[in-house]
Amino acid sequence: MHGHFVPLSVKDETVIQFLHIEFEEQKIALPETDIKFDKEAAYWAATFVYNCAQLMLNRSDVLEKISQYLKQYDGEVNQSSIISADLCLRFLPDIIEKLIEIDQDDPIISQLLTIGNAWPYSMIPICKKEDEFDLTLFVEDQWLLQIFSERVAKFHNTVLMKVPAIENYYKAELGIYKNQLLK
């Protein structure tokens, strides 16, 4: 694998099966809602992260060869697809951080961030400015707002904690214990 880029050519059904099992196991940790495994979103996220991970090994012909595999997701984005894609996308922040460590001026990084920031729920750990994300969907959907705010608190992202909708969620949910529980 070192030295040359290995694209995924065949769609691997076992990967989808595995992701489906993971999805069902992790669903019980989320607040109750009606979500279903979104095969397309999960598989897109898996291949995207797979390709990104190779960037750390393979530094030649990056923009020409790999860039064509790094595509935006073109399906519908909703509760189900956000959670399904997060199964793999949650590892994207770590990969981007490593790439920044290797070369912070690498043009591929901004490309990855553009694609990644369409998935704010997965990208919380490396969000530095609140205007990086389009949070419209999360502010409108009470369920998404809850899981988003919970993850913001988990990573203690102080920038996102100050977004009015999220701050209001903390006030409503935690009341007088807000400062104690958000430490």
Place this chain on the structure above:
Amino acid sequence: MGSNIEIHIDYLARLKSSDIDHLASVYNWEHLSLSDEGGYLWIKGLTEQEINSIEIKSIPSIEQFFTKKGKLFPLGKLLPTGNVPACLWTPIKRAIFLELPKKNHNFFEMEPSIDINIVPAEQTKQAVGHLIDWDLFVAYIKTASTLRLQPLLWTVLDGNAFVVGNPLLPLPGKTFWKHQSFLFPSGFDLELSSLTSAIQQKINPENEWDILWNVDSTYAYISKQSYEKLTRSSVALTVQSLSHQNEQS
């Protein structure tokens, strides 16, 4: 010249030998001497103030005297009734021996056992335990924020959920406060709360349990290992395994 001679007056007192126990009140007047003469006890060395004191006057068979020129006068009388007794004087501390009361080893002035009771307490303490109806608990957890759950531990207790920690969940239920390993209903305490450690030593010597007290003074053991971190998934898995058990049985 005769007016310069100071006439020395001594004061004496006499009581029956059988009343010797009443001398306890003057036992510490160390300048006194005692003498036993013909069924009477003589006391010598009293001052004028002492012979009129309540300690001497309160002795039942006491007779007070003063002596002048070897004659013995009853106190307040002008005619002598006899001569000063010539006898052997002993300091009071040597004349009377103290006897300490004997110990009765079978007498403790209390019952050999005590009843342990739970009574309304004078102070309220912060609640750290919460017994919640199972269905209510599960319904709440399904949509609850993890931020509320993360500082808490929980276990299943007799078909109810028992949550420990702070701050507790905003649900109805019985609350408990903790003293050592004892969980008391809020507003209640042991009647003999200073015996908490002793009672704990008795029923929970290894400190491996939490003891949940009821208002009717009964208690239940909760294993400290049975607590789980309170998360949505741990509750969901418990619900699953409980419904699985019900299907089998």
